[in-house]
Amino acid sequence: MDENSTQDNDFRTGFASLKTSTAAIEKHAKIIEAQREALLAFKPQEDTTNQPPSFSRQNEQESSRLIFELADLLHSTKAQLSEAEQQSNQAIQKLNSIATERLAADDQxxxxxxxxxxxxxxxxxxxxxxxxxxxxxxxxxxxxxxxxxxxxxxxxxxxxxxxxxxxxxxxxxxxxxxxxxxxxxxxxxxxxxxxxxxxxxxxxxxxxxxxxxxxxxxxxxxxxxxxxxxxxxxxxxxxxxxxxxxxxxxxxxxxxxxxxxxxxxxxxxxxxxxYPQQSVSSSATNAASSPSENSSNKSKFLESRSATTVSAIPQVLRRLDQDQDLTASSPRSEVLQALGESTMESISKLRAQYSAAESATLENLEKSLGEKQRDVRGITQKIHANSDGSDEVILIDKALDAKLQGLNDSVDEIAMALEKTNMSLKDQPAVRSSVLKSRWLVNK
Missing domain, CATH: 1.10.287 (Helix Hairpins)
Structure with a gap:
């Protein structure tokens, strides 16, 4: 019973580990898919040239990077502040209830x-x-x-x-x-x-x-x-x-x-x-300028949006725990290559985890089921020990069964002979003892 319970526990442990690893793999796959979608969302509309960036472009890239980091910092600070306020309110309510209960008990x-x-x-x-x-x-x-x-x-x-x-x-x-x-x-x-x-x-x-x-x-x-x-x-x-x-x-x-x-x-x-109020000034300038100037401003705006997107990709990679040596001026090909490498690395890690979990689960199942099969085989051999290769299950040895049948026949013959000869009462105890002795031998 202890071995069976141990095997059952191993069996349950194997299934539990398989479920846990499968859930972890699915969760990791969802995270990688979200990373891929987030990175593809930052893909620029036009390919950037390999020419060295100008001073204004570098300034725009640096300002966009700083704005992104500042927004991230403000977001985390707001979240921490909201959590602190919630904890403070809960502590105040708890302290008020404790003080009320304490004062009531003190009054008593x-x-x-x-x-x-x-x-x-x-x-x-x-x-x-x-x-x-x-x-x-x-x-x-x-x-x-x-x-x-x-x-x-x-x-x-x-x-x-x-x-x-x-x-x-x-x-x-x-x-x-x-x-x-x-x-x-x-x-x-x-x-x-x-x-x-x-x-x-x-x-x-x-x-x-x-x-x-x-x-x-x-x-x-x-x-x-x-x-x-x-x-x-x-x-x-x-x-x-x-x-x-x-x-x-x-x-x-x-x-x-x-x-x-x-x-x-x-x-x-x-x-x-x-956040500087650049949108208002830019809209006013565009309204006062000519159509050619508007088109040039639109192209500059698209360029800045593209540069901002490319500069934001390394930040997103760093936020998604992707350890890549990228800067804001890295070209798009390097960014996409880094994204592909990180995706392939994550997929290989997922496959390795899945194969390791699968092999461990199969090993536990094989171990548990193998021991159970050996136990069942031993029990079956003991059941069919007296069957002589037939499908019929015989629990008693045939020689012993024949011997017992012979003893029963001899006891029946003695009983019939006693009934025919009508022995006297003084001989009946001896006969009864012999019959009981014979039955005791049969039962034994």
């Missing part, structure tokens, strides 16, 4: 940023700050301190009332008074330490975690506002950079367009000044 972005910045850049108001938390902690510490002192006082008074209700001896009373005095001192010490202990507990369990959370929340809010402000600033800078780029392109394009428009009147003025 600015609208979204205005709504987003009002929420993201506004400081978040928190119900709890550090000062409020400090006040809350101090109030809670004072409450707990008072609670602890109240509990101590309650316990002390309960124990004191319990002791006073019991009857004790004088010794026990004195001991109890001593104990009460010591307890009073310890209670006084405890009362003095309750405030610091409560402050320490409140600071460790409530104040420090609360202050850390408040500080973290404030830091996170500040960082978030900074990030949002950086995002908004970078977005605005990007929009400004895009608008500045479009503005620079617009300024450059405006300068380029104004320069092109300034060239148009200059070229028109140059075109007007390049």
């Amino acid at each position: 972005v600015l609208e979204a940023l205005s709504g987003l910045a009002a929420q993201a850049l506004r400081p978040q108001e928190t119900s709890v700050n550090i000062e409020t938390a400090e006040k809350w902690c101090q109030a809670l510490a004072s409450l707990r301190e008072q609670e602890a002192r109240a509990r101590v006082e309650i316990i002390y008074h309960d124990e004191l009332s319990r002791e006073t209700q019991n009857d004790h001896s004088e010794m026990e009373t004195s001991a109890t008074e001593n104990d009460m005095n010591e307890l009073q001192e310890e209670l006084q010490t405890l009362r003095s330490e309750i405030g610091s202990i409560v402050q320490m507990v409140i600071g460790h369990e409530i104040r420090d975690p609360l202050l850390r959370n408040i500080q973290s929340h404030e830091n996170h809010s500040t960082q978030s506002r900074m990030e949002w402000s950086e995002y908004v600033t970078s977005t605005l800078e990007h929009l400004i950079a895009q608008l500045e780029t479009i503005s620079d392109q617009a300024v450059d394009l405006r300068s380029y367009t104004s320069a092109i428009h300034e060239f148009r009147p200059l070229i028109s003025a140059t075109e007007t000044e390049s």
Whole structure:
């Protein structure tokens, strides 16, 4: 399949190259025909003499050559200027559409940023700050301190009332008074330490975690506002950079367009000044002169037309890419000889190109078709391998076919013998196995 696809590709490539070369040859032939017609159009009506040209004739020939070159230059300049104006107008339209789309997109972005910045850049108001938390902690510490002192006082008074209700001896009373005095001192010490202990507990369990959370929340809010402000600033800078780029392109394009428009009147003025108004003066002179003078002027006019035509032929040859060493004073025979040589050279090149393309295409076709013919011949030989030279196609060897037919006949005979003898059921598996074995050999 790969070889067939490769051959098909070669076949297609050959046909494509043949079509391409044929189209190129036809195009070249049309160009040569146009060159021939253009050169024949410049053929003068009368043969020019081989006498050396006079000064006035040389001047006329040189002026006609300069006029021809100037007209060619003006034509090419106009074409380039028109193309530049067209490209400039297309660029202006494209830039206007881009600027319109860019401004519409920027308006959407600015609208979204205005709504987003009002929420993201506004400081978040928190119900709890550090000062409020400090006040809350101090109030809670004072409450707990008072609670602890109240509990101590309650316990002390309960124990004191319990002791006073019991009857004790004088010794026990004195001991109890001593104990009460010591307890009073310890209670006084405890009362003095309750405030610091409560402050320490409140600071460790409530104040420090609360202050850390408040500080973290404030830091996170500040960082978030900074990030949002950086995002908004970078977005605005990007929009400004895009608008500045479009503005620079617009300024450059405006300068380029104004320069092109300034060239148009200059070229028109140059075109007007390049052609001298000789026709008006010559017509006036001819109207005032005699008939003999008119006839002489007509002959001079024909001479100048002939000289102009002969002098223009080398220019046409050069414009048609014909590399000939000709001048404006070259005689007509040399010009026609150069034209014939260039035509014969072009025809020989065309014939060489056509023969090369034809030989390459035929070689590719022969290569592709030869490989396909060999493949078809090999397939045909394999198909007719068992045919013994006849037109009949036999896919199986005759000896093997006869052997298979004999095995089938023997199997049929065994089956008929089994039906006649009516063997018992216990012998049937063996018979079936022998029959299956025989059929397996046949299929194999």
